[in-house]
Amino acid sequence: MPTREIYWNIDHHTLLYAVFVFALAIFSYGMYRRARLWFSGQKEETFGQISRRLLFTLRNVVSHRGILRETRPGIIHALMFFGFTALFIGTCLVAIQVHLGWPILYGNFYLYYSLSLDVFGALFVGGILLAAVRRYLFEQKFLRNTRDDAVILGLLFSILLTGFMVEGARIAVTSPPWSEYSPVGYIFSKLLVAALSKSQGTQTCTAAAISTLHRTIWWIHMMLAMGFIAYIPYSKLLHLFTAPLNIFLHSTRPKGALKPLALEDVEAKTLETRVFGVLSPKDFTWKQLLDVDACMRCGRCDSQCPATLAEKPLKPQKIILDIRSQMEADTQGRLPGGKISDAEIWACTTCRACVEHCPVNIEHLQKIIDLRRGPGLMEGKYPAEITRAIKNIQFQKNPYGLGNEQREDWMQGLDIKRLSASDGAILFWVGCAGAFDNRNRQTTRAFVRLLKEMKIDFCVLGREEMCCGDPLRRVGNEMDFQQLVKQNIAVFKKYNVKDIVTCCPHCFNTLKNEYPQFRGNFNVLHHTELISKNGNRIKDLLNKKTRATLSDKTITYHDPCYLGRHNDVYEGPRELLCLLPDTELREMERSRDRSFCCGGGGGHMWMEQRLGKNINEMRTDQALETGADIIATACPYCLTMLSNALKAKDREDVKVLDIVEVLAGG
Ligand code: SF4
Ligand code: SF4
Numbered sequence: 001m002p003t004r005e006i007y008w009n010i011d012h013h014t015l016l017y018a019v020f021v022f023a024l025a026i027f028s029y030g031m032y033r034r035a036r037l038w039f040s041g042q043k044e045e046t047f048g049q050i051s052r053r054l055l056f057t058l059r060n061v062v063s064h065r066g067i068l069r070e071t072r073p074g075i076i077h078a079l080m081f082f083g084f085t086a087l088f089i090g091t092c093l094v095a096i097q098v099h100l101g102w103p104i105l106y107g108n109f110y111l112y113y114s115l116s117l118d119v120f121g122a123l124f125v126g127g128i129l130l131a132a133v134r135r136y137l138f139e140q141k142f143l144r145n146t147r148d149d150a151v152i153l154g155l156l157f158s159i160l161l162t163g164f165m166v167e168g169a170r171i172a173v174t175s176p177p178w179s180e181y182s183p184v185g186y187i188f189s190k191l192l193v194a195a196l197s198k199s200q201g202t203q204t205c206t207a208a209a210i211s212t213l214h215r216t217i218w219w220i221h222m223m224l225a226m227g228f229i230a231y232i233p234y235s236k237l238l239h240l241f242t243a244p245l246n247i248f249l250h251s252t253r254p255k256g257a258l259k260p261l262a263l264e265d266v267e268a269k270t271l272e273t274r275v276f277g278v279l280s281p282k283d284f285t286w287k288q289l290l291d292v293d294a295c296m297r298c299g300r301c302d303s304q305c306p307a308t309l310a311e312k313p314l315k316p317q318k319i320i321l322d323i324r325s326q327m328e329a330d331t332q333g334r335l336p337g338g339k340i341s342d343a344e345i346w347a348c349t350t351c352r353a354c355v356e357h358c359p360v361n362i363e364h365l366q367k368i369i370d371l372r373r374g375p376g377l378m379e380g381k382y383p384a385e386i387t388r389a390i391k392n393i394q395f396q397k398n399p400y401g402l403g404n405e406q407r408e409d410w411m412q413g414l415d416i417k418r419l420s421a422s423d424g425a426i427l428f429w430v431g432c433a434g435a436f437d438n439r440n441r442q443t444t445r446a447f448v449r450l451l452k453e454m455k456i457d458f459c460v461l462g463r464e465e466m467c468c469g470d471p472l473r474r475v476g477n478e479m480d481f482q483q484l485v486k487q488n489i490a491v492f493k494k495y496n497v498k499d500i501v502t503c504c505p506h507c508f509n510t511l512k513n514e515y516p517q518f519r520g521n522f523n524v525l526h527h528t529e530l531i532s533k534n535g536n537r538i539k540d541l542l543n544k545k546t547r548a549t550l551s552d553k554t555i556t557y558h559d560p561c562y563l564g565r566h567n568d569v570y571e572g573p574r575e576l577l578c579l580l581p582d583t584e585l586r587e588m589e590r591s592r593d594r595s596f597c598c599g600g601g602g603g604h605m606w607m608e609q610r611l612g613k614n615i616n617e618m619r620t621d622q623a624l625e626t627g628a629d630i631i632a633t634a635c636p637y638c639l640t641m642l643s644n645a646l647k648a649k650d651r652e653d654v655k656v657l658d659i660v661e662v663l664a665g666g
Pocket of ligand 1 (some may be wrong): 301304305306307308314315316347348349350351352353354355364365
């Protein structure tokens with residue numbers, strides 16, 4: 001019956017167990033040290049929904065969904081991962097047979113086992129070679145090569161090579177009739193015999209010589225494998241454990257919601273231990289510290305980060321690795337303004353591209369906000385323009401610093417209802433940009449006209465509306481944010497508000513995803529969603545006027561980060577644009593979840609761009625490359641940033657319009 005003798009030709013194999021215990025001890029010590037570092041962090045919310053999480057992790061790991069988003073590196077990783085998994089399972093089966101005495105590796109099962117392991121082993125080797133070629137022969141802008149990478153690739157390659165040599169030597173001596181079920185081992189057996197014969201200057205070599213070689217390589221193979229086990233916690237290989245664990249413990253908050261700071265919990269601490277936000281690694285939660293240990297330095301976050309691509313000081317991967325190295329050096333060491341510079345922390349536009357593209361669910365954005373919260377809340381440290389914007393919100397309830405009495409100026413000449421308690425109309429949340437910024441007032445008025453034409457019953461809060469709090473939260477001022485949210489919720493409850501629509505994705509995201517953290521649960525729609533829901537009515541409205549003014553125009557759509565990546569609203573706006581007759585919708589190279597930020601989020605609407613290139617101009621160049629006559633978008637910040645860039649480029653022949661303006665005929 002087809003099988004093979006385990007430990008064939010190996011004397012004193014029990015010695016291996018001693019080495020294994022030693023390797024396991026080094027491994028366990030390393031894991032213990034990592035776990036001790038993680039648990040130096042703060043407590044974390046509890047993790048329920050175990051079976052849902054298990055399924056999610058299994059689906060992610062098995063499908064390699066996140067990894068395969070980048071096709072070439074994804075395939076290389078898949079070859080290595082599935083090769084490794086198959087060989088690991090194969091080794092476990094051997095161990096079960098030897099130690100539990102279960103007769104597993106016999107007959108047909110053995111033949112398929114042998115064949116599968118050879119095939120997966122060969123694919124694994126292929127993956128290693130491709131990874132080495134990619135790393136060392138082609139310049140990879142976002143991939144850092146360290147000694148660790150070379151050691152890992154070398155170690156894996158050596159383990160596989162010696163494994164095939166051991167198999168080849170065994171086949172050469174025992175010549176089993178089923179050796180074709182070990183195709184790679186069979187080839188190695190021929191190569192070994194040829195090589196040995198040549199070295200001995202004879203036509204054939206003796207079985208004794210091959211047996212000796214087999215024994216030697218077997219021990220080398222085993223020592224390398226034990227070295228591999230011991231090396232895991234001290235190298236990038238740690239992600240074999242931390243990556244699936246991190247995926248399992250992924251946040252279940254809506255994508256666009258930042259974690260609320262539990263102000264009461266922090267206030268309950270003693271003065272010495274009280275820290276709002278993060279000043280050093282110990283101020284992160286243990287889950288956030290585990291997060292940084294899951295990074296496998298793939299560079300995908302950097303490759304998508306607009307700040308990195310605009311040559312600003314920020315690289316999201318570096319933020320993660322800096323937190324890790326500070327955690328290893330001293331969990332009490334200073335992070336913001338220390339290991340991580342203020343320039344890095346404030347270069348982030350909160351676009352969420354890094355989080356979206358990280359295959360192991362690392363949350364860069366939450367950490368960057370925590371690093372803003374620390375110096376902001378503990379030391380009052382914000383960039384000067386941000387301090388001004390915060391003061392404006394504190395005193396005028398809007399970041400523009402304009403008197404609140406001007407909040408209704410855009411309404412002149414339009415007959416608009418104010419909200420009253422008995423009214424069941426949908427609340428149109430205008431937002432500060434829509435109410436105070438001259439260009440965005442045009443969008444607001446266009447939307448109101450459209451609502452009226454569509455006969456949708458709506459009303460506004462007028463001067464009772466305040467900033468939704470998004471700018472405060474994104475710059476790290478959680479205290480003022482929470483205060484403002486509670487005030488807004490009180491107003492909504494006073495008027496029994498149930499449905500809200502807004503043109504601003506920042507307001508939309510905060511009202512929809514973050515207000516529920518403070519018991520403010522409302523049905524919130526972005527204006528594109530409300531229009532889509534009334535699809536038939538809008539079709540009727542796309543009348544001759546639209547046809548005449550937009551006919552033969554080419555439109556490109558810029559996905560606002562807070563609508564797209566933060567809320568997965570990608571198709572609705574496009575479907576609306578496709579309703580326009582005689583127009584062509586042309587996609588930019590970076591669109592949907594790969595969309596490039598306009599540069600206005602995360603407080604940057606109020607900050608000068610002093611370092612690197614201008615993100616808004618880069619995005620405008622991408623839009624201009626499509627040859628479009630109109631850049632359509634659905635966000636007041638994007639509208640402002642892209643309009644400014646067109647002005648700077650002297651390309652005002654191209655229009656930037658909100659979708660409602662496009663639907664109204666430009
Ligand atoms: S959120 Fe955007 S800008 Fe900030 S680090 Fe991530 S990719 Fe870069
Ligand atoms: S943080 Fe995520 S995307 Fe960035 S390098 Fe690490 S694993 Fe890759």
